[in-house]
Amino acid sequence: MQALEGSQAIARTVALCRPQVVAAYPITPQTHIVEGIASLVAEGQLDCEMVSVESEHSAASVALGAAVAGARAYTASASQGILLMSEVLYTIAGMRVPLVMTCANRAVSAPLNIWNDHQDSMAMRDAGWIQLYCASNQEAIDTTVQAFYLAERCELPVMVCVDGFTLTHTLEPLALPTQAQVDAFLPPYQFAHALNPMNPWSLGTLVGPEHFTEARLAHHQALLDAQAQIIAADQAWAAVSGRHCGGLLEVRGRRDARIGILTLGAVLGTLEDALLAAAPEDQVRLLKLRSYRPFPAQALAQACADLDTLVVLERALSPGAGGIIGPEVQGALADLPTPPRVLNVAAGLGGRDMPLTLYERLLQWARQPGHPPFCLLDAADC
Amino acid sequence: MLEIRIHGRGGQGNVVAAYLLATAAIEQGRYAQAFPAFGAERRGAPVAAFVRMDSQVIRRRCQVKTPDFLIIQDPALLSVTGTLDGLRPDGGILVNAQDHPLLETLGHQSLMALPATELALEHIGKPLPNTALLAAFLCLTGILPLSALQTALAERFKGAVLKRNLALLEAAADTVQAGAWQEKVIHAST
Numbered sequence A: 001m002q003a004l005e006g007s008q009a010i011a012r013t014v015a016l017c018r019p020q021v022v023a024a025y026p027i028t029p030q031t032h033i034v035e036g037i038a039s040l041v042a043e044g045q046l047d048c049e050m051v052s053v054e055s056e057h058s059a060a061s062v063a064l065g066a067a068v069a070g071a072r073a074y075t076a077s078a079s080q081g082i083l084l085m086s087e088v089l090y091t092i093a094g095m096r097v098p099l100v101m102t103c104a105n106r107a108v109s110a111p112l113n114i115w116n117d118h119q120d121s122m123a124m125r126d127a128g129w130i131q132l133y134c135a136s137n138q139e140a141i142d143t144t145v146q147a148f149y150l151a152e153r154c155e156l157p158v159m160v161c162v163d164g165f166t167l168t169h170t171l172e173p174l175a176l177p178t179q180a181q182v183d184a185f186l187p188p189y190q191f192a193h194a195l196n197p198m199n200p201w202s203l204g205t206l207v208g209p210e211h212f213t214e215a216r217l218a219h220h221q222a223l224l225d226a227q228a229q230i231i232a233a234d235q236a237w238a239a240v241s242g243r244h245c246g247g248l249l250e251v252r253g254r255r256d257a258r259i260g261i262l263t264l265g266a267v268l269g270t271l272e273d274a275l276l277a278a279a280p281e282d283q284v285r286l287l288k289l290r291s292y293r294p295f296p297a298q299a300l301a302q303a304c305a306d307l308d309t310l311v312v313l314e315r316a317l318s319p320g321a322g323g324i325i326g327p328e329v330q331g332a333l334a335d336l337p338t339p340p341r342v343l344n345v346a347a348g349l350g351g352r353d354m355p356l357t358l359y360e361r362l363l364q365w366a367r368q369p370g371h372p373p374f375c376l377l378d379a380a381d382c
Numbered sequence B: 001m002l003e004i005r006i007h008g009r010g011g012q013g014n015v016v017a018a019y020l021l022a023t024a025a026i027e028q029g030r031y032a033q034a035f036p037a038f039g040a041e042r043r044g045a046p047v048a049a050f051v052r053m054d055s056q057v058i059r060r061r062c063q064v065k066t067p068d069f070l071i072i073q074d075p076a077l078l079s080v081t082g083t084l085d086g087l088r089p090d091g092g093i094l095v096n097a098q099d100h101p102l103l104e105t106l107g108h109q110s111l112m113a114l115p116a117t118e119l120a121l122e123h124i125g126k127p128l129p130n131t132a133l134l135a136a137f138l139c140l141t142g143i144l145p146l147s148a149l150q151t152a153l154a155e156r157f158k159g160a161v162l163k164r165n166l167a168l169l170e171a172a173a174d175t176v177q178a179g180a181w182q183e184k185v186i187h188a189s190t
Helices: A004-016 A031-042 A056-068 A079-094 A120-121 A136-153 A180-186 A209-241 A267-277 A297-304 A325-333 A356-365 B015-029 B075-079 B103-107 B116-123 B130-141 B144-155 B161-177 B182-189
Strands: A002-005 A021-024 A048-051 A073-077 A100-105 A130-133 A158-163 A171-174 A249-253 A259-263 A285-289 A291-293 A311-312 A341-346 A372-375 B002-009 B031-036 B046-054 B070-073 B093-097 B110-114
Touching: A002 A004, A002 B015, A002 B070, A004 A100, A004 A136, A004 A171, A031 A048, A031 A073, A048 A056, A056 A073, A056 A079, A073 A079, A079 A120, A079 A209, A079 A249, A100 A120, A100 A136, A100 B002, A130 A136, A130 A209, A130 A259, A136 A158, A136 A180, A136 A209, A171 B015, A209 A259, A209 A291, A249 A267, A249 A297, A259 A267, A259 A297, A259 A356, A267 A285, A267 A356, A285 A297, A297 A325, A311 A325, A311 A356, A325 A341, A341 A356, A356 B144, B002 B015, B002 B075, B015 B031, B015 B046, B015 B130, B015 B144, B070 B075, B070 B130, B075 B093, B110 B130, B116 B130, B116 B161, B130 B144, B130 B161, B130 B182, B144 B161
Parallel strands: A021 A048, A021 A073, A073 A100, A100 A158, A130 A158, A259 A285, A259 A311, A311 A341, A341 A372, B002 B070, B070 B093, B093 B110
Antiparallel strands: A002 A171, A130 A291, A171 B031, A249 A285, B002 B046, B031 B046
């Protein structure tokens, strides 16, 4: 274990994965990650083309170009940067290009806010990327290594979602893998569909109505199939490092509880501390959603089959509708013989502190009848 | 669990102080966590950073609202709303100050003043109070040996800068009574 800031740990882990091209444009709270990688390149510790670009649209485009030329490529961004990339993010996924991006999760303007929530990656929900959420900086390290493995095996891009500031700017004891461990897990990669002037073909060409649906179906199926790969990658990395991140979905807390709380990202640790301090009758089943895309509907239904009430705590908002994950979870549980009542709560938007007392509040919310199906808890009068 | 909140102004090295303290604890095999209060990044604006230490894994990531100790890099911050909020009844306040009028009006029995800026100017030639405050804090509380801070400094600084900081560390530690806050630590960890 060594004392490392989350961003530095991510930068060093990316370097251990031996990317050949990194393209990035700095944005808070992602900046320390790409600064760290740039330093490793400048100091000669990482043999990589570090491309400083003029915008996030270009960062994603350079990473895309590098990956289709056969390089292991990486980028990182947040918030407005992710939105500016969005056109290219859809293209990367649709072309089934293996590359990895860290999203240092941050709120989206307006009003302007540099702090942490999940609105940015949620806005890219339908772009066709694998999205994995990290509950700790150790998970950010281990998920980053797994992300390259997954991208290359599934021929899909992977977005590693790491809570901005809450994780990226937190220093704590962390275990970095060794170069030998990462090399054994991630051997040199040859993208089977890389562009090759000796054997030319095209990627991302015009597809007419007669084939477009089939292309979309293939992409959909690839993401659904990635579920098994996500579980396998986590197990394979555990065999190398001794650490796992919970596959698609991890169940913690009291297994026989009738109340569950499902969430994603770093707030899980705060809820877990509160849970461990609670009386046994106040201990809930805690569900950590790690893979948001692909969405593990089956695993969710299994994990929630005997619950009376499930609170879905999320860090983003679909104005005019409510939660984003909540309705999806409700849909996944609808076919259960006795589906739990799903209460959807959004909290911690724009960096609002999520204190230990949040746990007790969610528990009260679950126990009292008559609550609306969705609420912004930090602004609720209760 | 021991919780510390560090108040300063943007540019004073508030976050670096928190990182150094947590690094020193981790060096000693403890679990520790340090993070900024995520204020807007402007020089001179009031900022805060948090440190937690424990013998067990720290999972929570919420802000420190009821600190056991406050370390204050600028005495003028004593009059800023929120600076003293939530301090535990037996908590301690270490403030970088020399004869500041606020010290008397505050009259807190657990307030300790250290002329950290003056000590820093003397030893490193820059008004950076971190090293002196942290050395004094470790000396007062006895929570970690000074060697842990020396190691943490050596990870961050090299050459002449490190040498001057290590001299500052010794000088600051000599100005406070070792173990004077030891009972507060015992209280905090029970």
